[in-house]
Amino acid sequence: MPPRDALAAAALETLPITVAVLDDDGEILLTNESWRAFEGDELSTDHVGVNYVATAAMDRDDDDHAARAVEGIEAILAGDRETFSMEYPCHSPQQKRWFLMRASRFSADGEMRVSVIHLDITDRKLAEIAAEASAEQVREEHRALEHVLHRVDGLVRDVTDAAVGAGTRDEIERQVCQRLVDTEPYVLAWIGRVDVATQRITPQTWAGHDDIPLEDDELVLESEDDRSHPAVQALEAGDSHVIQDLESFEAADRWWPTCAGEHVQSVAAIPLEYGDVTYGVLVLFAAESGVFDGRELPVLESLAGTVSTALNAIETQQMLTTETVVELEVAIEDPSLFVTSLADTLEAMITYRGLTYDESGTPLAFFHVDEIDGAVDVATNIEGVEQVTVVTEYDDGLLLELALVDGLVPALATHGAVIQRFDVDGRVADLTLELPNGQSARATYNMITERYDRVELLSYQESNRPAKTPRDVSAQLDERLTDRQQMALQKAYYADYFEWPRDVSGEELAASMGVSRSTFHQHLRAAQRKLLEELFAADPTSEG
Structure with missing residues (x-):
């Protein structure tokens, strides 16, 4: 169960009414986004820590509404009443506005607290003024709006309490x-x-x-x-x-x-x-x-x-x-998909190798193409591909790095999907994803079906992660590796730099990153050391 305070704060942020929580001295402990964004509120720039009652009391001699509000809240703080509400005008030079204030007493962890909400009722007030010529119309409109206010005051509070x-x-x-x-x-x-x-x-x-x-x-x-x-x-x-x-x-x-x-x-x-x-x-x-x-x-x-x-x-x-993840596998048959377009034009097989991100957050996807002639030119002209880099050349093809500014891969990242497989042989792309839960899987599947004409769901299954997964190690490394160190390590791995004999040199990988050979090896060695420390549970003393 998530911390109640954190969940309550998250729920309060979404409410279309201003909300503040006071302690037993009248000091503001918590406000929501609507409260902080309210223009013209004298507390808008310094709310938490301010004594709400003392601030309102400064105007009580000249403002009957402020005096009523202070009296009502002080009665709640003293334990003489549980709730208090009032309507008041709060006009600005640009417009006339009215609000409903409601204060309610409650307890949290044995401490007395007071919630204060301000609800904009300007529409109702303006409707009443405009309808003065017709008493029946005023009464009917008043009843309708009171009905809405009752629901806002009751339903929002109770449903929020239930959710929190x-x-x-x-x-x-x-x-x-x-x-x-x-x-x-x-x-x-x-x-x-x-x-x-x-x-x-x-x-x-x-x-x-x-x-x-x-x-x-x-x-x-x-x-x-x-x-x-x-x-x-x-x-x-x-x-x-x-x-x-x-x-x-x-x-x-x-x-x-x-x-x-x-x-x-x-x-x-x-x-x-x-x-x-x-x-x-x-x-x-x-x-x-x-x-x-x-x-x-x-x-x-x-x-x-x-x-x-x-x-x-x-x-x-x-x-x-949780140790449960969802694996979603789909087949996409659509020539507009960038990997399908590349495979179809070259009449080649495309194999996914991995994904990383540059300093600006642009996804860099690595694909092996079993065709050398024309691969770079074709990939460069595909929509959504910002830059194409040949990481290394093999006897049977190329390893391409594609900087993707638009399209499926960036969209998958926003849904929390991890690509396990993204290969094309012929005109059909096989895409396998790992997602954190069923809701993310459904949202991702809907996104894919909306983008492409023919999408077939091949498999959908939930499985348990092993006790220690590469994702666990990756999460720790994300906190320790610099962006350059992570990029050097991933490029070296995707380019088979650690194979022997090597098909790619350090100079080539350094050039693909736009750094010198010595700088590349410095990043790579630092990343390798941190990786080994994480794997062997060492106590690192240096961040490199």
Whole structure:
């Protein structure tokens, strides 16, 4: 389980409301990104460590709102009340603004704390002012906006607490679903996960009324039978999908007959995404039609973002401790893929040797080409290849170093994928990747299928790492090797410099790095020493 404080801070950073946590003296201990980014706040440049109550009290004689805020927070600090809220204006020379402040008392590790949030309610206030001519319109708008405020104040707080307090993914999903159905008019919520191999969406966790059964059938992405399902549409589009009136939606009976009756009138499906990684989909049903309007849906999407952030934090922690990895193997048949273009033009076989990065972070991929004539010219003219270097020449071909500024290899790196194999024989590229978890595997597979026309999933399997892996050694070396030392070591290895007899000289490798022979050997010797120290568990006394 990741540290609660770290997970709470990560979740708070995503909230669209300003949040601060005070100690029992009123001093600010923690703020979120919205608080720090708020323009015009006098605490915006020096918030942590500032006494919030004392700062507000400086204006209490001239500002009734400041006086009320100080009174309310002081009552909470004194233990006379648990919560306090108030609305106040905070106008700037450029615009008029109003906010809702809410302070709540809680305890953490036996210490009393106070959370303070400020919610922008300017839209509601402006709507009330503009609607003064129509009392009924004002009342209706007020009720609608109060409804949204209630959800923001309740749902955001409770769902965030559920996400922050949970220790596993299952627990987060279960508590979030339960909290949602505890709020009217929601009657059923479920979270589905996607199997990357079968492309099936399986309802993993659900909560709702006992007389509303969960559907039994799995849903399949890109299936004509299931395409109308909002969960399928949300995942395929990467955006929320809403049906405001199920009774008028003909396809509802095909994908969930039991929920098209009196219990359920509208449905929203919201993808759970963090960056490029999709964790699943949240599907929420309401007993009233038209619930998921322009006010309701943004709140739910913000909640989904908070849940995704919590899921990512847990997955990140698990990646650091688990011994399980996912191996994904695909075949790509597309002439636009740079290795396929190279192999097709030269009528040659391409074999992947390895990957490193230069000082600017540009990937440098090493490929053996079993054809010498014209290889450099062809590779240079391929889109996405910035520079081509001949590392060494063999009897049966060349070892090329390709600096890749765009395309598949840089994209794989952003998904945390490690290339195990990337070979081309004919018109089909065989790509084998190692990924940290199923979510990364699914996101990577989706990225590949979106880029290329014909992609076939050859295998998908989870396996355990051995007790000590090359990746473990590599992680330690990354902290000790300089960029030049790592590049010298990797180039020498990929070019078979350590074979005997050597097919490449130190001068050639030095030239490919743009350094002198002596400098190259200095980097190489330092890297070799650190590698051996790591392998033999030596206690290094020098960083070279």
